Amino acid sequence: MTRVFLDHQSATPLLPEVFEEMKPYFMEAYGNPSSLHQHGLRVRDAMKKARARVAAFINAESEEEIFFTSDGTESANLAIKGVAYANERRGKHLVVSAIEHPSVMNSVEFLEKQGWTCARAPVDPQGRLRPEAIAEAITPQTTLIAVHHVNHDIGTIEPIAQIGRIAAEKGVPFYVDCEASAGWLPIDVQAMGANLVSFSPHRFYGPKGVGVLYRNRKARIVSILHGGVQEGGRRAGTENVPAIVGGGLAAEIAARELPRRVARTALLQRRLWEGLKARIPYIRLNGPEPGPERISTNLNLSTEFIEGEGQLLSLDISGVAVASGSSCVSKSLKISHVLAAIGLDHALAQGNIIMTLGQDNTEQEMDYVVETFAKIVTKLRAMSPMWEEFESGVIDSVISPTGRGKSFTDHAASISGKPAH
Amino acid sequence: MSETYTLYNETVMDHFLNPRNMGDIKDADGVGEVGAAACGDIMKISLKIREGRIEDARFKTFGCGSAIASSSMATELIKGRTVQEAMGFTNQEVVTALGGLPPVKIHCSVLAEEALKAALEDYIKRHPEAAGKPDATIPA
Numbered sequence: 001m002t003r004v005f006l007d008h009q010s011a012t013p014l015l016p017e018v019f020e021e022m023k024p025y026f027m028e029a030y031g032n033p034s035s036l037h038q039h040g041l042r043v044r045d046a047m048k049k050a051r052a053r054v055a056a057f058i059n060a061e062s063e064e065e066i067f068f069t070s071d072g073t074e075s076a077n078l079a080i081k082g083v084a085y086a087n088e089r090r091g092k093h094l095v096v097s098a099i100e101h102p103s104v105m106n107s108v109e110f111l112e113k114q115g116w117t118c119a120r121a122p123v124d125p126q127g128r129l130r131p132e133a134i135a136e137a138i139t140p141q142t143t144l145i146a147v148h149h150v151n152h153d154i155g156t157i158e159p160i161a162q163i164g165r166i167a168a169e170k171g172v173p174f175y176v177d178c179e180a181s182a183g184w185l186p187i188d189v190q191a192m193g194a195n196l197v198s199f200s201p202h203r204f205y206g207p208k209g210v211g212v213l214y215r216n217r218k219a220r221i222v223s224i225l226h227g228g229v230q231e232g233g234r235r236a237g238t239e240n241v242p243a244i245v246g247g248g249l250a251a252e253i254a255a256r257e258l259p260r261r262v263a264r265t266a267l268l269q270r271r272l273w274e275g276l277k278a279r280i281p282y283i284r285l286n287g288p289e290p291g292p293e294r295i296s297t298n299l300n301l302s303t304e305f306i307e308g309e310g311q312l313l314s315l316d317i318s319g320v321a322v323a324s325g326s327s328c329v330s331k332s333l334k335i336s337h338v339l340a341a342i343g344l345d346h347a348l349a350q351g352n353i354i355m356t357l358g359q360d361n362t363e364q365e366m367d368y369v370v371e372t373f374a375k376i377v378t379k380l381r382a383m384s385p386m387w388e389e390f391e392s393g394v395i396d397s398v399i400s401p402t403g404r405g406k407s408f409t410d411h412a413a414s415i416s417g418k419p420a421h
Numbered sequence: 422m423s424e425t426y427t428l429y430n431e432t433v434m435d436h437f438l439n440p441r442n443m444g445d446i447k448d449a450d451g452v453g454e455v456g457a458a459a460c461g462d463i464m465k466i467s468l469k470i471r472e473g474r475i476e477d478a479r480f481k482t483f484g485c486g487s488a489i490a491s492s493s494m495a496t497e498l499i500k501g502r503t504v505q506e507a508m509g510f511t512n513q514e515v516v517t518a519l520g521g522l523p524p525v526k527i528h529c530s531v532l533a534e535e536a537l538k539a540a541l542e543d544y545i546k547r548h549p550e551a552a553g554k555p556d557a558t559i560p561a
């Protein structure tokens with residue numbers, strides 16, 4: 001059976017050379033880096049090497065600015081809560097974009113319950129943030145600005161350097177979540193004007209179970225995990241040594257391979273989107289067109305008149321692994337907050353599929369996905385009352401309006417007796 | 422990967438991939454279309470009723486795998502029942518017949534029950550004589 005992995009946003013396969021590098025640290029060099037004997041000192045040395053590799057990967061001034069955590073979510077929690085708590089006396093106001101990852105959004109909501117306030121800067125329909133929107137949201141009480149480099153759902157690249165300049169002018173620490181960009185766009189913390197940056201190596205062929213938080217001296221943070229004095233006292237808990245070692249090498253390789261990986265995925269991204277657009281009517285791309293404003297690995301699609309989970313399940317049965325931001329896929333029954341923030345019509349948000357490319361995908365795979373997806377869309381539309389009602393003129397298309405019939409959202413509200421979200 | 426893992430159980434996956442009674446009925450005697458405010462799914466059930474008994478039932482669904490499977494199973498279960506029997510239909514029958522649904526997907530089976538009830542109400546509206554009368558086809 002043909003198997004095509006198009007969910008690289010969730011995971012990437014470990015590189016064989018990274019696996020080899022990690023191997024000794026399971027059974028042979030099993031020491032705890034906090035120990036003062038030979039076993040501990042050996043792994044301490046390995047961690048120092050990994051820290052230096054990660055520092056070089058993002059152009060950090062010093063390896064002392066690199067903290068290892070368990071994953072991107074922990075790094076985001078430490079960045080947001082760590083800075084907020086450390087600066088509590090200065091002010092309790094935060095500024096974020098409206099489309100940050102849940103690890104940022106939910107950390108902010110947690111702080112709001114404890115008396116912080118937070119401005120969520122809106123984005124345009126392509127998910128682009130205006131730097132001025134951040135400038136306008138800053139108050140004398142603002143102690144942190146958080147904007148991601150690239151959006152995890154729709155692949156929009158944000159104007160980070162411009163926001164970094166605003167943050168520096170106002171003297172507010174600036175945190176950039178690079179979870180969706182690390183390994184796929186160059187990250188230079190100094191050029192970005194970032195005081196904090198987070199990412200995880202499992203997005204670029206490293207292992208799961210390790211996250212990175214970069215923090216320079218301009219951003220004060222306190223620990224949110226209490227225990228020993230690992231990671232300069234900023235992150236208590238025994239380090240995941242094999243993953244840290246693997247993450248270090250994966251970062252070094254990513255820096256070297258980045259131009260090739262980007263060129264490769266950009267080519268496949270265009271082929272896939274052009275193919276889908278030509279083959280399937282009433283389909284649209286959410287976020288910017290492939291090019292300088294969009295990461296080369298992401299396609300976020302809305303296929304009208306059908307729902308996303310059915311598309312995902314049908315693709316999976318045909319060997320194609322994808323993700324979806326549809327409410328039916330989420331455990332909360334809510335559509336992705338990113339799709340809501342860009343003002344996407346509810347019907348289109350329901351039919352959402354996210355395809356994310358990797359370096360091992362091929363042209364043949366893209367062609368297979370186009371053909372397979374076209375068949376699935378036809379099958380699901382034949383089952384959908386919305387397709388039938390569109391064809392008979394009861395409802396109209398949002399993507400290519402015909403001018404007849406009412407909107408899907410109005411129709412759905414009239415039959416469910418409640419407005420759709 | 423040689424093994425196949427599924428999100429839903431075998432019965433649910435079978436009804437999603439090979440739905441029974443999908444489509445519309447020409448000159449249906451009752452049609453119900455309902456939407457779930459919680460998630461945005463939409464389900465439509467059409468009925469052909471002869472002498473107080475459901476002769477045919479068809480569905481169309483805009484929704485997830487379990488919504489499609491729930492409507493497929495609901496139409497299977499109600500065929501052959503009298504209108505009065507069908508009025509007592511509950512989502513639990515769908516859940517049981519499907520061998521269970523994840524807790525977050527139970528509302529899909531509720532939507533199937535609501536679509537069926539809406540179709541029956543539409544039938545009764547069109548045939549007021551069918552309402553409240555003892556059904557001749559139910560054995561005493």
